[in-house]
Amino acid sequence: MKSLILTLLYIFSCATSAYTILIDPGHGGEDEGARARYYFAKKKWRLIKEKDIALSLAKMIHEELGKKNFNTYLTRSVDRTVTLAERAEIAEKIKADLFISVHINSSEGNAPRGFETYYLDNHEDSAIKKVEQVENKDLTGKELIVNKILTDLVIERTVKSSKGLASSIHSNIQVLVGKRYKLIDRGVKPGLFYVLALTKRPGILLEVGFLSNSRELMKLLDEKFQRRYAVAVAKGISDYIKMQNKFEPALL
Ligand SMILES: [Zn+2]
Numbered sequence: 001m002k003s004l005i006l007t008l009l010y011i012f013s014c015a016t017s018a019y020t021i022l023i024d025p026g027h028g029g030e031d032e033g034a035r036a037r038y039y040f041a042k043k044k045w046r047l048i049k050e051k052d053i054a055l056s057l058a059k060m061i062h063e064e065l066g067k068k069n070f071n072t073y074l075t076r077s078v079d080r081t082v083t084l085a086e087r088a089e090i091a092e093k094i095k096a097d098l099f100i101s102v103h104i105n106s107s108e109g110n111a112p113r114g115f116e117t118y119y120l121d122n123h124e125d126s127a128i129k130k131v132e133q134v135e136n137k138d139l140t141g142k143e144l145i146v147n148k149i150l151t152d153l154v155i156e157r158t159v160k161s162s163k164g165l166a167s168s169i170h171s172n173i174q175v176l177v178g179k180r181y182k183l184i185d186r187g188v189k190p191g192l193f194y195v196l197a198l199t200k201r202p203g204i205l206l207e208v209g210f211l212s213n214s215r216e217l218m219k220l221l222d223e224k225f226q227r228r229y230a231v232a233v234a235k236g237i238s239d240y241i242k243m244q245n246k247f248e249p250a251l252l
Pocket residue numbers: 026027033034050102103104134135
């Protein structure tokens with residue numbers, strides 16, 4: 001009996017670690033993403049860039065997944081330009097099972113705040129269209145081959161898994177980070193993000209918070225906040241995979 005349990009445990013650990021997860025820090029290099037001024041002392045300020053917070057958070061998520069024995073990769077580990085098509089190529093090369101893109105939100109006013117989680121799907125929401133405009137803006141030339149038909153096919157193939165993954169990660173963020181830091185839960189939402197369409201696999205795009213909100217920016221820059229957020233994302237991914245294995249014993 002004991003050896004059977006040990007065998008099952010071994011098979012299960014292989015099944016979880018067999019997943020390859022690609023973490024994608026948004027933007028990088030010439031593409032700085034959103035920017036904000038952060039006042040840290042009287043009349044002293046520093047320019048904060050979305051690409052830097054995204055990289056720091058992505059590295060922590062990568063570390064936390066490593067602790068759970070997942071095969072995990074980053075689309076960039078330094079500040080460099082990576083096109084959306086190149087991110088998709090990396091996903092293909094490493095045969096990623098799941099794709100997690102990390103972004104920081106921004107708005108014209110100081111008021112909007114909170115975290116939201118996107119998966120690839122169609123929608124008619126004008127507020128979401130504004131977020132898409134920001135995250136899709138470096139799309140040029142041949143990257144535009146992502147036409148509607150391809151996007152629809154990817155949606156059809158991935159929407160169920162991506163939505164499940166998004167819900168698992170989002171609820172873990174709410175429980176492990178949201179309550180402690182009094183974050184507003186803006187929900188799990190459908191969005192047409194080309195980085196998700198191009199990678200053609202179950203994936204999500206995280207908007208961690210608003211750097212245009214000065215109070216939220218303080219939290220986003222806090223290393224403890226970032227670590228907790230990374231732990232929550234890693235737990236959300238591992239919970240999702242456990243659920244998959246539970247309902248699809250063939251994977252074992
Ligand atoms: Zn972004």
